[in-house]
Amino acid sequence: xxxxxFDIGLQPERTLLAWRRTCLALAVxxxxxxxxxxxxxxxxxxxxxxxxxxxxxxxxxxxxxxxxMVHTELSAGRVLPGxxxxxxxxxxxxxxxxxxxxxxxxxxxxxxIP
Amino acid sequence: xxxxDVNPASGSEPKDTRRPRWVYGAGGEPDPRFSLANERxxxxxxxxxxxxxxxxxxxxxxxxxxxxxxxxxxxxVLIALGLIAIVQGGISWARTERSMRLGVALPGLTIGGLIxxxxxxxxxxxxxxxxx
Numbered sequence: 001x002x003x004x005x006f007d008i009g010l011q012p013e014r015t016l017l018a019w020r021r022t023c024l025a026l027a028v029x030x031x032x033x034x035x036x037x038x039x040x041x042x043x044x045x046x047x048x049x050x051x052x053x054x055x056x057x058x059x060x061x062x063x064x065x066x067x068x069m070v071h072t073e074l075s076a077g078r079v080l081p082g083x084x085x086x087x088x089x090x091x092x093x094x095x096x097x098x099x100x101x102x103x104x105x106x107x108x109x110x111x112x113i114p
Numbered sequence: 115x116x117x118x119d120v121n122p123a124s125g126s127e128p129k130d131t132r133r134p135r136w137v138y139g140a141g142g143e144p145d146p147r148f149s150l151a152n153e154r155x156x157x158x159x160x161x162x163x164x165x166x167x168x169x170x171x172x173x174x175x176x177x178x179x180x181x182x183x184x185x186x187x188x189x190x191v192l193i194a195l196g197l198i199a200i201v202q203g204g205i206s207w208a209r210t211e212r213s214m215r216l217g218v219a220l221p222g223l224t225i226g227g228l229i230x231x232x233x234x235x236x237x238x239x240x241x242x243x244x245x246x
Contacts, residue, residue, distance in 0.1 A: 082132030
């Protein structure tokens with residue numbers, strides 16, 4: 001087990017940080033969705049927001065676990081473990097939150113049009 | 115830690131279970147650093163998508179003092195661009211990874227023009243909305 005990084009450009013490490021900041025950004029978005037959406041659109045919006053938040057949290061956890069795998073596998077000369085699960089989790093989280101954002105904008109804006 | 119490498123029973127490569135299969139079932143292994151760069155590009159699209167959606171929500175949440183119907187139109191264009199960006203970002207990650215595995219030219223920036231055009235439209239809508 002080597003402590004030396006796989007790549008002197010620190011690619012796996014930079015990728016882990018990119019995953020983390022993206023998951024945090026989704027978490028902030030999901031919390032906004034809950035805060036704005038639940039009072040206007042009701043409990044369903046709150047539940048969708050919580051699911052979106054959970055998908056972001058899941059992607060964060062999977063990304064951290066995968067970083068360790070990436071380091072171990074690449075250092076041993078084996079192939080890069082795939083990010084398919086993380087990609088699916090975060091894309092679904094953003095798509096759900098974004099759809100709810102569209103519903104919220106329509107709901108509040110239509111009321112405001114004189 | 116290298117026991118697997120000297121174990122004669124593990125002569126064959128472990129079965130590749132990476133998903134999606136239409137990506138990982140094709141071609142050979144690219145340099146892992148390029149695959150990681152492709153992942154970070156996907157993540158940049160995710161953040162772009164979140165920024166577009168947040169901008170759309172902000173127009174209404176902050177009740178920006180613009181003509182209400184134009185403001186709603188601008189907000190909907192922004193959120194639609196955000197949803198297009200996340201879908202395209204995911205598709206593009208997979209297509210790029212597959213192209214790298216096959217050693218063929220990478221797909222182009224498919225929705226670049228759409229994003230530019232959309233943001234321009236939003237800017238014009240909000241500007242007219244202010245002046246209305």
